[in-house]
Amino acid sequence: MRILLSTYGSRGDVEPLAALGAALQAHGVEARVSAPGDAEFAALLARAGVPLAPAFAPVREWAKEMINRSRSASPEDRARLIAGQATEIVARQYEALSAAAEGCDAVVAFGLFPSCAAARMVAEQRGMRYMLGTFCPIWLPSPHNRPHEYPSHPLPAGVTDNRLLWEMDIRTKNALFGEAINGQRASLGLPPVQNVRDYVYGKRVLLACDPTLGPWPGSDLIDAVQAGAFIQPDERPLPGALKAFLDAGPPRVYVGFGSISVASEAGHAAIEAIRARGLRTVIAQGWAGLGPIDDRDDCFAVGEVNQQALFGRVAAVIHHGGAGTTVAAARAGAAQVIVPQIGDQPYWARRVAELGIGAAHDGPVPTVKSLSAALEVALARKTRVHAAALAGKIRADGAEVAARLLIKSLGESSR
Known part of the structure; x- marks a missing residue:
């Protein structure tokens, strides 16, 4: 089996995938990571022995530019900036992941929502299995927590029903990311999707955080499995x-x-x-x-x-x-x-x-x-x-647990 692990983000997004890639390789799976091609991430993945397939652009300068552009912008302008950047990320990341996915059987996507959307489309086009991953339970629909609040899309004051707020989150993500995702789908000859959030989330989500630090109480709004944090052992001596x-x-x-x-x-x-x-x-x-x-x-x-x-x-x-x-x-x-x-x-x-x-x-x-x-x-x-x-309660086996889970679930879905 060959699995592509995809992310677009900072070190906190890349290092866990180095750990997961190494764990998959220990089970005989060919794993590669598509991540920003910044030198620090290339070195990190090289230490783990996991091949790097560069994402559409290095992230450090890109993130700095986005922060500078949004710092003094109004909420409406920040929302337009998010939507505009989503269009660029989906299109460019689709091209990068199409190349990175060559010969792969499945893709597991972490990081920015538009990047994960690109991974979902690559999987759909190539007939690959797909799973979304996240590092924190707050990103998952649940009656136990409220959704993230986006610029120009505030959560209504006085509404305490989290189920209702997560229904509104579907509309928010459609407003921010729907044009980018469906525009890319149209360019590929694919029909539009009405609910981009659930399209990107897929059937099951992999939650990669420690259950003591970030417990997942379960939810009837989404199927999620918690594996624990992905920790790559670091044996380097201090200077x-x-x-x-x-x-x-x-x-x-x-x-x-x-x-x-x-x-x-x-x-x-x-x-x-x-x-x-x-x-x-x-x-x-x-x-x-x-x-x-x-x-x-x-x-x-x-x-x-x-x-x-x-x-x-x-x-x-x-x-x-x-x-x-x-x-x-x-x-x-x-x-x-x-x-x-x-x-x-x-x-x-x-x-x-x-x-x-x-x-x-x-x-x-x-x-x-x-x-x-x-x-x-x-x-x-x-x-x-x-x-x-x-x-002593923090688990160090999250990457191993996730590797075994992925091999089982992605392997079964192919039969």
Whole structure:
């Protein structure tokens, strides 16, 4: 069997597919990953031994452009931007995935909705099996949670019936993505679909998140199976200079916002809040290019490093709340401060607070005062005890569980 794993997104979207691809290969399945061709993702997949089939464009500069264009736009303009970009992504990603799918029997799609729509069409055109995957339960229709709110398509105030809101979500996705998807279908000689959300979601969805961090209570609105988080083991040693910094002086706090283009003031506020507690900072440059604010020796800047090794050596992790960073910190037993920005990040912030393993920052713009308050919660003995205890509950076999599930379900669907 040959399976194409597809995504278009940041590292949090690509690294799990490296883990899943490696797990599939261990079962004798030929797996390849279609992902943005950024050098960091190519290196990541090479370490996992999984072939890369580049998506329609690298994502780092594309994401920066989208953020800049939407930053000062009105909700209506942001909605038009989403719809316009969907048209480009569906068309260009369809071409990229058509080439990547050569010789494959099935495609499993993660990432941006238009990218998954392109994967669904490639599967339909080629007679391949298809499954959608997601890294957070909030994206799945359920009476237990509300749908995501899109620009210019607010959820109506006062409506508490989540079933009704998910019915409205169908109309919202049709409005934002219907023209892009049905326009591409028309170019292929395919009939239009009336419900683009359910077309992209397909018959069954693979939920790739840890059941302790992000439990799935089940839903009669969709068939979803939870496999656990896809974690790729990382055996890389930490750089010598970083190890020396970790070994010397007071405890350290990690600060990193991954692919989120936060303002440099966020890094400044974090360093000052950490200093106020007599601690030292390990700051990840990330896509925002964060770094020390002066020449004092209590702050160490890092690029791309082994988070699995690093998080086990810090007192707390301040981050944006990406699914991958959240599970990595939880698995290491590190207390967390989440400063959520977009998407599913507020959900992970809330879960960290509910589990007692950290603090959810109130809003996306941190200050020295607000981070100091959040750090007080995260560094409290009670929080650290909870974080250490929960670490042993985080499953590391999600990719293996998913690989066996895919082999069984996709294999059965072909008979």
